[in-house]
Amino acid sequence: MEIVERIREEARKALEEKKVELIIGFEEGSLPLRTTPAFIKSIDAVERLIWNATCENNLANYLLRLKIKGKVGIVAKGCDARSIINAIKERQIERDMVFIIGVPCTGMVDRKGIKERFDEAEILEAIEVNGQIKVKGERFEGSFNISDFLYDSCKTCTQKTPSLYDVIVGDEVKEREDVDEFREIREFEKKSPDERWAYFTREIESCIRCYACRNVCPLCYCKECFIDQSRPQWFGRSIDESDRMIFHIIRVFHTAGRCVDCGACERACPMGIDLRKLTKKVEKDVVELYNYKAGIDLETVPPLATYKEDDPQEFIK
Amino acid sequence: MEEKVISREKVVTFIDTLIGKYYVFAPVKKKDFISFDEVKSGNEVYLGYRNSKDSPKRFLFPQSEVMLRYEKGRLIEEGPFDYGKRVIFGIRPCDIKGFSLLNKVFDNHDFRDPYFITKRDSIILIGMGCREPQTTCFCTSLGIDPGSSDGADLFITDIGNKYVFQILTSKGEGIISEYDGFNDAEKADLDMKEKVSEDAKERIRTKVEISGLKEKLDGMFEDPFWSDLHEKCIGCAICTYLCPTCHCFDIEDETVNDKGVRRRNWDSCMFPLFTLHTSGHNPRESGKERMRQRIMHKFNYFVSYWGDTACVGCGRCIINCPVNMDLRKVINNINHG
Amino acid sequence: MQNPYKPYPVRIRRIIIENDTRDLKTFELVFLNKEDEECFRYTPGQFAELSVYGAGESPIGIASSPTEKGFIKFTVKKMGVVTTALHNMEEGQVIGIRGPYGNWYPFHLMEGKDIVVIGGGFAFTTLRSAIVYMLHGENRKRFGKITCIYGARNAGELIYKPELKEWEERSDIDMYVTVDKLNGDPWPAREGFVPAVTKEIAPSSENSICLVCGPQIMIKFTIPVLTELGFPPDRIINSLEMRMKCGIGKCGRCNIGNRYVCKDGPIFSLAQLNEMPDEY
Numbered sequence: 001m002e003i004v005e006r007i008r009e010e011a012r013k014a015l016e017e018k019k020v021e022l023i024i025g026f027e028e029g030s031l032p033l034r035t036t037p038a039f040i041k042s043i044d045a046v047e048r049l050i051w052n053a054t055c056e057n058n059l060a061n062y063l064l065r066l067k068i069k070g071k072v073g074i075v076a077k078g079c080d081a082r083s084i085i086n087a088i089k090e091r092q093i094e095r096d097m098v099f100i101i102g103v104p105c106t107g108m109v110d111r112k113g114i115k116e117r118f119d120e121a122e123i124l125e126a127i128e129v130n131g132q133i134k135v136k137g138e139r140f141e142g143s144f145n146i147s148d149f150l151y152d153s154c155k156t157c158t159q160k161t162p163s164l165y166d167v168i169v170g171d172e173v174k175e176r177e178d179v180d181e182f183r184e185i186r187e188f189e190k191k192s193p194d195e196r197w198a199y200f201t202r203e204i205e206s207c208i209r210c211y212a213c214r215n216v217c218p219l220c221y222c223k224e225c226f227i228d229q230s231r232p233q234w235f236g237r238s239i240d241e242s243d244r245m246i247f248h249i250i251r252v253f254h255t256a257g258r259c260v261d262c263g264a265c266e267r268a269c270p271m272g273i274d275l276r277k278l279t280k281k282v283e284k285d286v287v288e289l290y291n292y293k294a295g296i297d298l299e300t301v302p303p304l305a306t307y308k309e310d311d312p313q314e315f316i317k
Numbered sequence: 318m319e320e321k322v323i324s325r326e327k328v329v330t331f332i333d334t335l336i337g338k339y340y341v342f343a344p345v346k347k348k349d350f351i352s353f354d355e356v357k358s359g360n361e362v363y364l365g366y367r368n369s370k371d372s373p374k375r376f377l378f379p380q381s382e383v384m385l386r387y388e389k390g391r392l393i394e395e396g397p398f399d400y401g402k403r404v405i406f407g408i409r410p411c412d413i414k415g416f417s418l419l420n421k422v423f424d425n426h427d428f429r430d431p432y433f434i435t436k437r438d439s440i441i442l443i444g445m446g447c448r449e450p451q452t453t454c455f456c457t458s459l460g461i462d463p464g465s466s467d468g469a470d471l472f473i474t475d476i477g478n479k480y481v482f483q484i485l486t487s488k489g490e491g492i493i494s495e496y497d498g499f500n501d502a503e504k505a506d507l508d509m510k511e512k513v514s515e516d517a518k519e520r521i522r523t524k525v526e527i528s529g530l531k532e533k534l535d536g537m538f539e540d541p542f543w544s545d546l547h548e549k550c551i552g553c554a555i556c557t558y559l560c561p562t563c564h565c566f567d568i569e570d571e572t573v574n575d576k577g578v579r580r581r582n583w584d585s586c587m588f589p590l591f592t593l594h595t596s597g598h599n600p601r602e603s604g605k606e607r608m609r610q611r612i613m614h615k616f617n618y619f620v621s622y623w624g625d626t627a628c629v630g631c632g633r634c635i636i637n638c639p640v641n642m643d644l645r646k647v648i649n650n651i652n653h654g
Numbered sequence: 655m656q657n658p659y660k661p662y663p664v665r666i667r668r669i670i671i672e673n674d675t676r677d678l679k680t681f682e683l684v685f686l687n688k689e690d691e692e693c694f695r696y697t698p699g700q701f702a703e704l705s706v707y708g709a710g711e712s713p714i715g716i717a718s719s720p721t722e723k724g725f726i727k728f729t730v731k732k733m734g735v736v737t738t739a740l741h742n743m744e745e746g747q748v749i750g751i752r753g754p755y756g757n758w759y760p761f762h763l764m765e766g767k768d769i770v771v772i773g774g775g776f777a778f779t780t781l782r783s784a785i786v787y788m789l790h791g792e793n794r795k796r797f798g799k800i801t802c803i804y805g806a807r808n809a810g811e812l813i814y815k816p817e818l819k820e821w822e823e824r825s826d827i828d829m830y831v832t833v834d835k836l837n838g839d840p841w842p843a844r845e846g847f848v849p850a851v852t853k854e855i856a857p858s859s860e861n862s863i864c865l866v867c868g869p870q871i872m873i874k875f876t877i878p879v880l881t882e883l884g885f886p887p888d889r890i891i892n893s894l895e896m897r898m899k900c901g902i903g904k905c906g907r908c909n910i911g912n913r914y915v916c917k918d919g920p921i922f923s924l925a926q927l928n929e930m931p932d933e934y
Binding site: 029030031035036037038039057061062065066067107112115116120122124130206208209210211214215228236237238240260264267268270271272308 | 347348349350352365366367370372380381449451452453545548549551552553554555558559567569571580582585586590603635636637639640641642643645646
């Protein structure tokens with residue numbers, strides 16, 4: 001049975017047995033290469049659920065954002081499941097209030113990357129067949145291996161199969177062991193501080209402070225975000241360079257030891273800012289300093305929630 | 318009406334001529350998108366674009382602007398300031414319509430907003446007809462023609478090897494006279510221009526039913542429709558910040574030591590803080606109320622206040638939404654729900 | 655072109671601490687420039703944006719009456735950034751003011767009618783303005799009987815106390831000052847919530863119009879009493895509060911449906927409110 005059929009079957013069962021109030025999954029989007037989050041509340045609506053290589057949103061975000069009473073079913077990729085683990089560890093949701101339909105994921109397709117192939121021309125149609133995306137425009141056609149056009153976060157993903165689920169649909173995906181997920185960051189670290197600062201400045205220049213990166217992130221559930229506080233007010237609300245920078249810097253520090261590199265922030269950014277350069281750097285630091293990766297299991301205590309006498313502390317000099 | 322033509326190559330020289338005399342803002346390539354920016358050379362300008370990522374509204378209504386300056390608790394300088402003579406080169410008809418909608422808010426019989434008006438009056442608008450609208454474009458549903466010169470001082474149509482310039486105002490006339498490389502348009506040029514703009518109109522297949530929408534929404538405030546609609550919305554400000562018609566703002570003081578400025582910054586109805594009272598009460602407490610406000614403001618409140626719909630069908634909110642909230646679908650659901 | 659965002663400079667002439675909690679202060683302000691005072695012509699019910707450079711602006715109802723010449727006054731509750739900054743100011747300091755904004759109590763409808771004024775807590779500011787205006791000299795005979803019911807949690811929380819006592823002595827206004835709980839204070843003598851007192855006094859609704867201002871909970875329970883007394887919705891007048899920034903119908907946040915509270919309000923009749931969405 002195809003994955004999509006199995007998702008529907010599990011969703012139907014869960015709704016029928018009144019195990020959940022609703023199922024959060026994906027449905028057909030309105031644009032080529034897009035799907036959209038779906039909130040399925042009735043058995044009739046289960047047919048709307050789909051699964052393909054454009055199910056790019058991290059649905060765990062909704063578990064924290066929506067005030068849902070009762071148990072929720074959720075379709076979760078590897079990264080979504082890691083976010084759910086995080087949220088449980090951070091006591092934001094209770095394990096038994098969420099029914100996880102795990103889906104082993106082979107990576108999501110980078111729609112911007114494909115679009116760039118056709119310059120300004122508009123993609124009018126895209127279909128996924130056997131690991132390939134066939135796209136059509138007015139004066140062109142093309143076919144791509146999905147594996148060649150994955151999001152950067154998917155290329156370096158080491159947790160494609162959810163590690164936490166109630167049911168799993170589809171076969172486990174072999175995790176890559178050869179992946180060097182911090183290669184780019186190491187390259188970047190080799191640059192001089194001036195070069196890095198210049199890069200960062202240029203990237204942040206286009207930030208419009210829409211806060212899509214924050215709002216789409218399952219970690220950003222603070223009742224009142226530091227950037228919104230008015231008493232005291234820490235930051236200006238203009239597009240002053242330093243205010244924008246500080247927003248991104250503080251945001252990324254808040255993700256330390258928590259970010260699962262789902263890439264949602266970068267995908268949400270309308271201005272194409274290289275946000276993962278920041279989050280990935282902090283992720284690398286946490287791995288190197290504390291040997292901790294977020295969202296892998298429910299047991300390991302996050303480094304920021306504990307203290308060991310031999311914790312590295314060079315940075316507090 | 319007078320029409321001139323100029324070759325593709327010469328447009329660059331024309332822009333270069335303007336750059337010495339005006340601040341010129343034109344579409345330029347940035348990363349994977351197009352955005353209006355100040356250009357220092359005609360070569361930077363990219364006129365083959367479909368539409369820009371963000372609306373050029375920020376030249377009239379910047380994301381952040383200084384309203385006045387104070388020192389030690391006293392006003393020392395008030396705006397509007399001198400913004401210089403400016404040209405917006407290559408703006409699309411939908412965005413020009415956006416300007417006229419903003420104008421209703423900022424320049425009306427009740428209160429005239431000098432910051433907006435001063436900038437508006439210092440700008441010369443060189444509009445540009447569309448050749449290849451996108452599938453997310455639905456301007457024609459809002460009564461906008463992708464080849465319409467309404468509101469422009471000069472209007473360009475790309476007819477292949479050359480551009481036709483329509484002169485619409487004395488400001489436009491003045492701009493043309495800055496450069497002697499223009500020829501009078503011939504009948505063939507004008508025929509071609511006609512064809513280009515007819516083709517563009519043809520290409521817009523997306524239709525959204527706007528007539529009757531306001532009336533439909535009149536009775537929908539309490540409709541359960543809104544409870545489901547907002548669910549997937551993450552409450553960011555992409556749709557409102559990129560929109561050519563959204564105009565909500567905040568006013569705030571920024572002080573360093575004894576000196577400071579009072580600023581006007583963009584704000585968004587999608588943010589909870591937008592309506593939060595100091596007491597903690599919030600009339601638009603959840604995403605449901607905020608999404609309803611956004612749709613109602615555009616298609617109902619604005620209509621009853623200013624007699625027009627606050628949407629130009631540019632499709633930016635559709636293309637850029639991180640969760641694929643599609644305004645066209647929202648409208649269709651309201652119409653047929 | 656006039657800049658509607660430019661505040662007029664005003665000097666704080668006097669600061670009066672209004673309540674025992676000390677979070678309500680009345681500021682009497684004097685225009686530094688005579689021309690500005692000329693421009694600032696207001697009617698009771700309107701508000702203004704008070705401006706403390708460095709803190710920002712806050713919309714506050716005007717508590718003085720245009721019949722009181724030479725100054726304007728505002729009673730401000732210490733709540734957020736701007737109001738706290740205001741509370742920290744001293745007599746003699748200069749702040750900014752812009753306005754007047756919004757509509758006013760419907761005196762054209764009130765003329766020739768009996769007036770019932772009902773207020774609660776600190777929301778008595780623009781009602782005070784209206785009362786002072788109506789009691790003033792020649793104005794008084796334009797209105798019929800004036801009845802005022804005003805209540806607060808306790809005696810210490812009643813604002814404008816000297817004035818309330820003075821009005822109690824007058825024969826051209828019937829004053830009913832009440833507190834939720836009597837706690838041995840010599841004044842006032844009446845105990846009871848505003849809705850209950852209203853019911854007890856039962857002002858006639860005949861040829862009468864009622865202005866109501868107060869906390870949400872007081873309004874909620876007073877309206878049914880007024881309805882029972884026969885006040886039709888178009889003769890029950892409310893003043894609303896909303897988060898505002900520009901005050902001139904542009905910044906977009908204070909609307910209730912298609913009305914801006916800053917421009918089309920803050921005064922609405924219950925009939926109007928009934929037509930508007932419940933989003934305030």
